[in-house]
Amino acid sequence: MFPSTYICSPFQLFLSHEHHIANEKKARFVVYLSAVVMVGEIGLGISTNSKALLADGWHMAAHVMAIGLTWFAYSFARKHESNPKFKHGTGKIFAIAGYTSAIILTIVAFLLIAESLQPLIGSHHHEIDFVTALKMACLGLVVNGISAFVLHHKEEHRDHNIHAAYLHVLADLVTSLAAIVALTIGYFTGVEWLDAVSGILSAIVIGNWSIRLAARSGRDILDYQTDDAHQGHHH
Helix, strand or coil, rough: CCCCCCCCCCCHHHHHHHHHHHHHHHHHHHHHHHHHHHHHHHHHHHHCCCCHHHHHHHHHHHHHHHHHHHHHHHHHHHHHCCCCCCCCCCHHHHHHHHHHHHEEECCCCHHHHHHHHHHCCCCCCCCCCHHHHHHHHHHHHHHHHHHHHHHHHCCCCCCCCHHHHHHHHHHHHHHHHHHHHHHHHHHHHHHCCHHHHHHHHHHHHHHHHHHHHHHHHHHHCCCCCHHHHHHHHHC
8 A cells, every 4th residue: 555554444545546647747747847947957057168157957857867766756656555465554665765765856956066166276267158048047937846846736735755855846946046146237237256156056055955855755655753743653
């Protein structure tokens, strides 16, 4: 069954099954949509020498991989929900996927910092094509907004898998917004170092989210109960 070790009524199991099928479709849609933008952002980030746009593109690549992992988790749970070899069901695959996504996000955060530091500490100057980079960053923002709308659910915090996917989208929104602000200021003032700084600030935000997600999903993997949950269980 999907819900791990909990005992549910047939109606609850039906709702859980339908909920996960819906989330699987959402994840698949976001993967396809994000993959298209990922290719465009990385390609234009390289051709325009925009570190902010390139950072957004590489994060989008990790985003596609992580949301793909989310899609896989729902597909795996659906296909093996009646497999008797899984003694306690396939519910933990969601926490595992969420934890793995958090690790991917953390790695991406470090890579973004390293990439963004290069133009600040290096002596080689790269001229940025602000107009082209800004257009692509705006497109990325629109796509991330659509993805956030698709993945958002009032109960996403109960499902680490879909919550991880939602966090990836929010992280992309942050990097897209940061890139747009930096590129806009750079276009009107000629200040190019803001492009790199925006990448660093975005990486810090992403890293903070990923650490929190890793902690929450890690507790589920280890069946860790908070004091409040433990006391509630005995009452």
